[in-house]
Amino acid sequence: MGQTPTLHLLYSCPFCWKVRGLLEHLNVETDYVPVNGMRIKKDVAFTGDWGKVPVFTDEQGKHHVDSTPILRIIDEKYNGGKMASRGDRARQETWMEWVDAHLSKATVPILYGSLGSALKTTTRISKIENFGFISKRLYAWAGFPIMWGIIARKRVKKDGRKPKQLWHDLLTEFTDAHDGQPFFGGDAPDLVDFAAFGYMRSVSPYPQFRQLTDHTNGMAWYKRMEASLN
Numbered sequence: 001m002g003q004t005p006t007l008h009l010l011y012s013c014p015f016c017w018k019v020r021g022l023l024e025h026l027n028v029e030t031d032y033v034p035v036n037g038m039r040i041k042k043d044v045a046f047t048g049d050w051g052k053v054p055v056f057t058d059e060q061g062k063h064h065v066d067s068t069p070i071l072r073i074i075d076e077k078y079n080g081g082k083m084a085s086r087g088d089r090a091r092q093e094t095w096m097e098w099v100d101a102h103l104s105k106a107t108v109p110i111l112y113g114s115l116g117s118a119l120k121t122t123t124r125i126s127k128i129e130n131f132g133f134i135s136k137r138l139y140a141w142a143g144f145p146i147m148w149g150i151i152a153r154k155r156v157k158k159d160g161r162k163p164k165q166l167w168h169d170l171l172t173e174f175t176d177a178h179d180g181q182p183f184f185g186g187d188a189p190d191l192v193d194f195a196a197f198g199y200m201r202s203v204s205p206y207p208q209f210r211q212l213t214d215h216t217n218g219m220a221w222y223k224r225m226e227a228s229l230n
């Protein structure tokens, strides 16, 4: 037994949503601890110099960092490693890398790729995250030109596709790899499904999510993933 596991997170962090989905699916009792986005390093200083979220702390008080390794640890600890051992290992590894490389890069363009969407996103984030009074306002107004001007515009330009088209292409590629099954993992989701679901779910609190919901196969899979949560 021991203490209740905790997950230190930011609601706007896609990596945190990867872990959260798996915990919800496996019904692992967890305390979710939101950190302050303006001082993540300080809030997770107990991890040493890692300084990022998500951080998963298990019953024994051991800290685990980095979302994909955390997914594997949670599967191992609370599910007998069943997800990792199902199906073809090489296929799973290849697609986990694909998901982490591609879907992770698609969230910033859809959320911040135009000035209007960047403003919508930072305003929403300032409302849902655990900011102090001043930093909340500072983030809402100073955050969006930074995200839009520096990060997102560069990425959109480099890829060449509109953020919506990028998501649709990736969802097509991903759902085609399900080989006609309801999930990447076959008749039940596996770790690759939860990684991909986390990235997509992290967009769901924002109005731009509508640009993803009209991808028929992607959305059908997303709904099946939602239905698999507890």
Ligand SMILES: N[C@@H](CCC(=O)N[C@@H](CS)C(=O)NCC(=O)O)C(=O)O
Binding pocket: 010, 012, 013, 014, 015, 040, 041, 051, 052, 053, 054, 065, 066, 067, 068
């Ligand atoms: N590879 C890490 C990335 C985690 C990450 O970059 N988290 C961001 C929030 S979305 C963070 O905590 N950044 C703080 C920093 O880099 O100072 C994972 O998959 O968990």
